Amino acid sequence: MADRQTRRRDEGYGRLYRGSREGQWSWVLHRVTGVVVILFLFAHVLDTAVVGWGPAAYDRVVSIYKNPVVQFLEWILVAAVLYHAFNGVRIMIVDFWPRAARRHRELSYGTIGVFVAVMIWVSIVMLPRVFR
Amino acid sequence: MAVDTEPSSEQSGHRADSLGTPLPRGVAGRARPARGGEFWWWLFMRVSGIVLLFLAVGHVLIMHLGGSGVERVNFGFVATRWQSPLWRTWDWLLLSLAILHGINGLRVITLDYVRRPGVRLTINGFFTIVGLVLFALGTIVVVTFDPSKWPGVIK
Structure with missing residues (x-):
């Protein structure tokens, strides 16, 4: 056990990526939001598939999404999709135009700025549905 | 780099x-x-990412933000929407690319956190099967859905 932990530390497992402060956080958020979205997608394919069983079955299943608690989770889901999308654009800019890496800090804050601005609009649209 | x-x-x-x-x-x-x-796979993640930027963000704008959001989604809404081959194609492409992009994303994550190859293979095998089953199910539903079995639902 102790031997395994030593080996882990020596080979760098468990302290992954370690870029700049901004790079590290965007990397963590990209992974977390990606996992959130794929796990939701698994459920979403199943609930949509119920449409093949007709109106009674489908309308009963989608009524879950009209619950205020679930609508709050939906707001988190939209935030996850949008962050992953905007940060993905930033990653592609740096990947395909390496000179952009010199301005990675500005790009990171720009990404967060765009995300926050869009989320203010998203919140104005979505959150009143939760608290209605 | x-x-x-x-x-x-x-x-x-x-x-x-x-x-x-x-x-x-x-x-x-x-x-x-x-x-x-x-x-x-590296290239696929970028190319599918660009396409998903439009498909997934468009899906979010239409289904979650437009109108009253999911409040208006019911059987009639889906039946009316899927009368158009455009939306069936959109939804099928979104399904296919999102599953591939997501399952490969999970695989890349296991490369970092799961050291033992056997455990990693088991986890990735499990997600691959889940992805294939959901892709097959979604494809069958989006292709074979026929609202004429339930007359009167399309407005």
Whole structure:
């Protein structure tokens, strides 16, 4: 056990990526939001598939999404999709135009700025549905 | 130079990526895969990412933000929407690319956190099967859905 932990530390497992402060956080958020979205997608394919069983079955299943608690989770889901999308654009800019890496800090804050601005609009649209 | 997206495999003295290409000192993360399957997956994540930027963000705008959002979604809404081949194609492409992009994303994550190859293979095999089953189910539903079985639902 102790031997395994030593080996882990020596080979760098468990302290992954370690870029700049901004790079590290965007990397963590990209992974977390990606996992959130794929796990939701698994459920979403199943609930949509119920449409093949007709109106009674489908309308009963989608009524879950009209619950205020679930609508709050939906707001988190939209935030996850949008962050992953905007940060993905930033990653592609740096990947395909390496000179952009010199301005990675500005790009990171720009990404967060765009995300926050869009989320203010998203919140104005979505959150009143939760608290209605 | 994948400075931002790939994990570190830092070792004392020298560093190399999974294909053995030496990495310059001071560069965090793993080098971009230059060839082989990993290169094609690397490229696929970017290409599908660009397409998903439009498909997934468009889906969110239409289904979650437009109108009264999910409040208006019911059987009649889906039946009316899927009368158009455009939306059936959109939804099928979104399904296919999102599953591939997501399952490969999970695989890349297991490369970092699951060390034992057997455990990793089991986890990735499980997600691959889940992805295939959901892709098959979604494809069958989006292709075979026929609202005329329930007359009167389309407004």
